Amino acid sequence: MLVAALLLLGLTGCGDQNATQQPPPAAENEAKPKQPAPPVSVADGENDGQPASPKSGETTVEPPGEGGERNASSTGGKPTEADGTAAVTPLIDPDRKDIFGHWLLVMTTSAGSDRFVDLRLALLEVARPQEESQKYPVRVVGTFRFLEGAELLTGEATDDEVHVRFRDSDGDAWDFQGTLGNGVVRGSLLIEGGPVNTARLLPTRRTSVEGIEEFVEAESAKDFAFALKARDRTTALRKFAESRPEDPLALPAMQGLLYLEATSGDLSRERALELASEYATMAETWGDRMRRMAWLNSAMMAEQLRLDVGTVRELLAQAEKELDEDLQKTYGRVIELVKRSVAVREAIDWLEGDDPQRKEQARRRLEEIRKQRPFDAAIIYALAQDAERSNQPDRAMELYGMLAVLPALEGELIGSWPKQLSDDALPAKKVETLWAQTHDGSTDGLQEYLDELYRKTLLQFLPGDLPAPQPQSPQRVTLVELFTGAACPPCVAADVAVHGLETLYPPSVLVAIRYHQHIPAPDPLANTDAEARFEYYDAVGTPTIVVNGRSMSPPGQFAGPLSRSPDVFENLREVIQSALKQPPAVDIQAKVERQSPGVYRVQATVTPAAGETLPETARLRIALTEDLVRFRASNGVREHERVVRKMLGGANGFAPQGGRIVVEAEIDVEKLRKELIDYLTDYENQTGATFPVKPLELRHFGVVFFVQDDATKEVLQAAAVPLQTAVVTSPPPPAAATKN
Known part of the structure; x- marks a missing residue:
């Protein structure tokens, strides 16, 4: 579990700053894509001035002046226009006395090791009711980038409370609850499956997001950064927190105190509980939910800092006591993970001890946990x-x-x-x-x-008790497209999970192909057609997984190190099981014939299935895949399956004529080798990169055919043909089902 205080103090780094980041390593060496986090997660200076996303594993926004400026306007509450002149309407309304009017939903987050910003999420309005009522409607006036396109699920207010719930474009719910005090509505923002953050509604006279910057420097950012760098950080952080308890950065300051005392020497159980209690009391400024979560944050930090087992268990017990039913449901799994981490630590200590009974007990415990992880x-x-x-x-x-x-x-x-x-x-x-x-x-x-x-x-997590899936007749073959990178650490879980899928499901049921990208570093398995497919789906990072033309979201749910591959596998298997029930919309008949050594003729015919019509926007795409590439990638993956080396006819595919698609093409392996060498050489010349290894053996080839409706991006049917195979028909007969 990533602990914000460690990051605040500059003693650990953040995950990959790709569009889909690697989830930070957990205390028990497991990474989760979403988990509760302290109010402000601060990176280690690699953000280059960009605010961290409210959601774990998402891309960061760009700073003003570099593409991130949504609308130029106020800074720190001082009204300005885009040209720097005085604004007609001030941003912050200092005279607000009641709940009615316009409010900016704001969350403080990090933009580097010592820079903190207020990230604006939405502009809301609490309307005065026309009739007497104890509850008032809340509407969304406008949103900023992270909530762009969000749907308002519920929005209501009382004289001193506001509750707003959104659903973002990824389908995740954002739940804000806050209480009015001193002209500001302070509360917490719970992102579904993710962190609970401090957030607030600031009163504004603006009636539109036009002219409002997406983020500005937090008011106390410089003072907080100064405290982090002070000679006596313990005193400085305590003074910072106690002098401004209503500041959102006061809570990470309290976490910093726990960290500093834990790492400076022996931290007694009593003192750890005292610090956790102080932290929870200060968190209550931001509502009851934030107070409850403070106990869980303290327990997670204590385990990350490897405090004694008894201390961690006592903090966990208090957290379980404090969390209400909803939070228990949301974070119950996280609590179990921390408990398991404690149990593992204890068992490892027993293994190193002299008590034979405890040693045997430790072996059994660790082997039992290892079955699950x-x-x-x-x-x-x-x-x-x-x-x-x-x-x-x-x-x-x-x-x-x-x-x-x-x-x-x-x-x-x-x-x-x-x-x-x-x-x-x-x-x-x-x-x-x-x-x-x-x-x-x-x-x-x-x-x-x-x-x-x-x-x-590698695939030891595959369930041994699952029967091999049997194809239906006719069968719609599911196509899984994985965009990955040889230098992408968070791609490992997706790579291994997808390999598990194609091992469990025969190619008569499921076909998986990989498009390698130069993300986050040059990749010798990338090519022009793979890049074009990445752009086709408007993908923003790796890994990206697409099933029958539908991108899986949120991306962070399918990313992570090897330890997450069993979870990613199960998440994908649920999607696959549903996809397999869909009937095929088209039939594919394909033939691959060897003409001479390294030269093959490809023929394919696509016709609509019975009762169907082939859309004019349908395209047949033919991917030439190298079914096994042995190459030790920098992310640790040694073998790469079904890597797309070329799209025959290009990534745009072949269009229908007369209600069908008929294609004849040629594969020349030596020509392909030259094309790939030229591509990699051009990339080296253009970027200055050097590929130490260029895997170009080009063996174990196959051809994957799939029909895709470009209007919807839905894949209507797919088929895979090894080059040694003479003829294949999709959908294949049930007898063709064989487990890989």
């Missing part, structure tokens, strides 16, 4: 150490080997293990040492062992 690096390493101490070299070698070869697990271990690991204690070195000890001092065969271990353990 197979890629928990700390658990795997603890069990590997135990096996090595217990003279079980084969078992230890396998566990160390998993950490060494599975994507980014060794790096996660280094970040999560309570003690600094020496070079000799790192998994890669451990497995090499054990291999040599059991093979007469030689490391011959080690690489082959690790490659096989990678394939054997």
Whole structure:
């Protein structure tokens, strides 16, 4: 669990600043796309002056002057126009006495290590009722970028309270509850499945968002930044918080106090509870929901800081006592994750102790948890150490080997293990040492062992009790398109989950293809057609997953490290199960014939299914895929399946003529190799990048045909043909179903 105070104090970094960010690593070495966060999440200076999104894992907005200026106007409540002259109508209304009028919904967030901004989300109006009433309607006058296109679900106010609920363009609910005091409505903003943030309604005389900047520097930003850099940070942060309890930055200041005392020496259980209580009391300024969440934030921080197990459990118990039924429902899973993290920590301590009963109890506990979370690096390493101490070299070698070869697990271990690991204690070195000890001092065969271990353990989360899906007749083949990057750490979960899908479902039921992008760094598997498909879907980052033409959202739900791949797999499987029930709208008949070595002729005919009409906007697209590319990407993925190398006829596809589509094309592997070399060389020349490896073996080819309606982007049917296959018909007969 990411703890904002650690970031505030500049002692840890934030996730990838891609359009879809990597969720921060959890205390138990697991990452979640959405989870409760302290009121202000502050990055480590890599934001380049951009405010962090209210939602976890979303892109940040651009600063004014660089494309982020929605409307130029007031700064810090001082009325200005775009040209800097005095505004006719001041932004902030200092004379507001009651609940009626226009209000700006504002949340304070970070824009770098020492810059904090007020992010405007919406302009609301509480209207005076024409008839006497105890509740007044709230309407949305206008929205800013993060709530652009949002739908107002409910909006009502009383004389001193406001409750507004939106649904954003991703389908997530935003719930604001606040109470009027001293002319400002202070409260909290709960984003569905995500954080609870402090937020407020500021009174304004403006009746339109026109001329209002999307964000301005927070009023207390400079004082808070000064406190963070003070020589005596403990005193400075306490003074900051106590002198302005109604300031949104007072709460992260209180979290900073807990962090500083925890890291400066022994923090007693009594003192930790006292600090958590002070934090909760200050949070009450922002409503009861914020006070309740303060206890959970304290418990999560205590676990991240590895306070003693008893302290964390007592804070968790208080959090469970404080959270109401709705918050328990929303954050119950997070509480269970923290409990599990505590249990893992305790078990690891027992394994290193001398009590044989506790050791055995610890082994059982860790193995049981590992069934649910197979890629928990700390658990795997603890069990590997135990096996090595217990003279079980084969078992230890396998566990160390998993950490060494599975994507980014060794790096996660280094970040999560309570003690600094020496070079000799790192998994890669451990497995090499054990291999040599059991093979007469030689490391011959080690690489082959690790490659096989990678394939054997990568998909260990696949449920073994699920029957192989059987195709219907006729069957609409589901097409999964994954936009990914070889240098994209949060793409790992999506890469592995999609590989799990195509392993579970036969190609007569599901086909998955990958388009590699130069995000966040140059990717030697990218190409022009892959980039064109990325633009076709208006994608903004990697990973992006599209099922039958529909982009999966929110993107953060499908992103993360290897530890999230089982969750992403289950999320996608639910979507796939629903998609498989749809009948096919078209039939595809395709033939691939070998003409000469490396040259193939492709023929395809698309006709409407019985009772259907082929839309004029339908297009047949033909993707030439390399079905297995062995390439050790920087994000740790070693093998890449069904990578799109070229779209025959281009990414725009083939249009219908006379109510059908008939295509004949040629595949020339050597011509393709030259095209890809030219593309990569041009990219190097244009960008100054260098590809250390250019995977161009171009073996294990296949061809994927799919028909897509460009008016709706819906994929109407798909089919996959290996180059060795002579003829295929989609939908295929049931007898064609075979599990990969």
